[in-house]
Amino acid sequence: MLLLAGLVVGLAAGLASGGRLGHIAHLSFRWPWLVLAALIVREAALFYPFNQIDGIQYVYAGALTALVMWTIWHVDRVPGIWLVAAGATLNLVVVAVNGARMPVASELAGRLNQQGHLGQYVLMSANTNLNWLGDWIGVGGGAGDFIGAYSPGDVLVAIGIGVVAFFATRSKLDGTSETSARIGS
Numbered sequence: 001m002l003l004l005a006g007l008v009v010g011l012a013a014g015l016a017s018g019g020r021l022g023h024i025a026h027l028s029f030r031w032p033w034l035v036l037a038a039l040i041v042r043e044a045a046l047f048y049p050f051n052q053i054d055g056i057q058y059v060y061a062g063a064l065t066a067l068v069m070w071t072i073w074h075v076d077r078v079p080g081i082w083l084v085a086a087g088a089t090l091n092l093v094v095v096a097v098n099g100a101r102m103p104v105a106s107e108l109a110g111r112l113n114q115q116g117h118l119g120q121y122v123l124m125s126a127n128t129n130l131n132w133l134g135d136w137i138g139v140g141g142g143a144g145d146f147i148g149a150y151s152p153g154d155v156l157v158a159i160g161i162g163v164v165a166f167f168a169t170r171s172k173l174d175g176t177s178e179t180s181a182r183i184g185s
């Protein structure tokens with residue numbers, strides 16, 4: 001939900017400042033199917049029965065690694081995507097040092113409190129590392145709503161998506177903003 005909010009805010013800001021949705025069609029991504037596949041794998045690891053499979057956290061970590069690599073590969077093509085890459089890298093670091101699992105604060109963990117770990121998530125404790133990079137930021141929902149748990153990396157990814165969306169509405173395929181294109185003609 002946080003990522004969607006970043007997208008909506010970025011699009012709204014871009015449109016409000018004179019951008020056009022049609023400019024988004026001119027973005028040129030390399031291997032867009034890789035992002036789709038990685039996001040599907042990442043989300044599928046959350047749901048039953050996949051979240052019950054021992055080792056699913058490594059599949060999640062692999063998908064996250066693919067997303068990090070893809071965003072880094074696009075830094076020169078997509079303005080603002082470096083923020084997405086930075087946030088995803090923070091998430092990858094905390095996952096890597098915790099056995100391919102993301103630590104979640106107990107007050108936001110919901111049913112994870114009874115199980116200790118579920119899929120790619122583990123209950124935050126003194127035994128988990130880099131807890132300050134884990135899911136401890138509560139957004140939306142009520143107390144104990146696991147869906148509302150986000151990490152600093154997630155927040156940075158959402159901001160990055162908003163920045164990418166803003167620039168995507170403002171830029172044409174050749175990378176010039178609409179304003180500079182009008183001035184140059």
